[in-house]
Amino acid sequence: MLALECATQSYDWGSADAIPGFQRRRPDGAPVAEVWLGTHPLGTARYRDDHGHHHPLDETAGQLGFMLKLLAAERPLSIQVHPNATRARAGYDAEQAAGIPVDAPDRVYKDPHPKPEMVYALSTFDTLVGFRPTAEILRVLMPLQHPTTSALAKQLRTDPGFAGIVRLVETLLAQPPTPDSVAAIVEECRRALAEGIDIKRAYATAVEIEKHHPGDVGILISLLLNRLTLQPGEAAYLDTGIIHAHLSGMCLEVMVSSDNVLRAGLTTKHVDPHGLVLCLEEGMSRVARVTPQLHGTSTDIFSPTREFALSVTQSSQADPAGAPLPATGPRLLVCTGGEVALLNERDELLHLRRGDAAYADEGDGELRIIGTGEIAQAYAPDGAAGRLDDLL
Structure with a gap:
């Protein structure tokens, strides 16, 4: 370790x-x-x-x-x-x-x-995360009384579905509205909010983003996306x-x-609108x-893909022998709360407090955490490679 x-x-x-x-x-x-x-x-x-x-x-x-x-x-x-x-x-x-x-x-x-x-x-x-369905995007755009949003709604009605939404994004990026037009659309969002109208937080999101990126075309793209908390x-x-x-x-x-x-x-960094559009793939997300899977009595495992997984393990005085962590290969760990000790199969200890990070490998075997706290661990799931040359 x-x-x-x-x-x-x-x-x-x-x-x-x-x-x-x-x-x-x-x-x-x-x-x-x-x-x-x-x-x-x-x-x-x-x-x-x-x-x-x-x-x-x-x-x-x-x-x-x-x-x-x-x-x-x-x-x-x-x-x-x-x-x-x-x-x-x-x-x-x-x-x-x-x-x-x-x-x-x-x-x-x-x-x-x-x-x-x-x-x-x-x-x-x-x-x-991901695009809203066509019908929902139209519900978002229709109450906004501005020529740009009316034109976008017309285009999407003519060309619906995922491919049509991608072309809508391509239109916005190729011919971005002026900052004044974006500001006017945000004002329309504020008007709708004042009237008690919002569609799955689309207008509230646009108003929030505008505080940091006034006039940015990304505000209009945000209207097309799902908000997730x-x-x-x-x-x-x-x-x-x-x-x-x-x-x-x-x-x-x-x-x-x-x-x-x-x-x-929504950035001061280099932008690549054409490259972004090319990388968009099917999926409304x-x-x-x-949804985590329970490992033992103290660990949640989030494993959405073969390339990586995340486990989150809590320990307390109810586990005097320590709470076991999944995985035995290469692992990256961070203490997300409390104060704990990592114990490997060689009976070596590594003390961690909130914010501290560690690495363990095959030689450490199964790890246990002792103390009152929480450890998050990134690793490759069983059967997957943990190193880049083997994985990709």
Whole structure:
């Protein structure tokens, strides 16, 4: 078992105090958006050896096929899609051939891997996931008295269904309305709210987003998307090709070890509207929630895909021998509450408090947690590979 020191990402949508508070350290006023646990080259975790020297985790673990992130959003993230395996490989090869540095601001494909992911809420967590059904989008658009929304409704009536909705997004991105038009549509949303009208929080969402991204075409795209609120302990799976945009809150994300994101609104980062449209895949995503399976008496397992799983285990004085964790292969762990000790099959102990992270591998065997607290663990499900070269 290794205690980890993990890379942080200070994106502008991050929270100045949520992650520092979670990690029991004093905020410095700068936004902290993400903490990366894993071996991705753009944010590799490190550990100290017995002599106090730092080493990148991949020296011991190799390239893991999954990674775990702690994410805290103070304001909305970009409208985005993650590519499937075929598009990721083609996009990466093309940008490599073009000589675009992997850390260049306009680089889209940072690696050749797909990026399905799952979010697990640590606080109330709001996100937009997948398209609403055609009929619901028309119900959203029709009360908004503006030429742009009327034109969008007419187009969708003529060209309904998933493909028609994608073409609606393509229209918005190819010919975005002026900021004044977007502002006028938001005013229509406010008018509807004042009259007590909202359709599954579409108008409230547009008004909320406008505070942070006034005039952005992403506000209109948000009207087409399902809003999902997760309470602490709930999870949602975002497969490749599913359009989404996180709005606010703190969560854990577990995913294939990738940083490929195609954006088309609500961001100061590089956008690739054409690439985003190409990556959109069939699926209206009303089934994003993941129902956990109970392991033993103390663990919930969220396992939506063959590439990764997340277990969340609670322990207390009712478990004097410790609560067992599932999996025995490579694992990334973070203490999400309390103060516990990890015990491996060699009777070695690693003490963790809220916010502390660790890595364990096959040599540690089954782990148990002792104490009063909670541990989240990312791993590859039984029968799946835990390392990138074997998995993809």
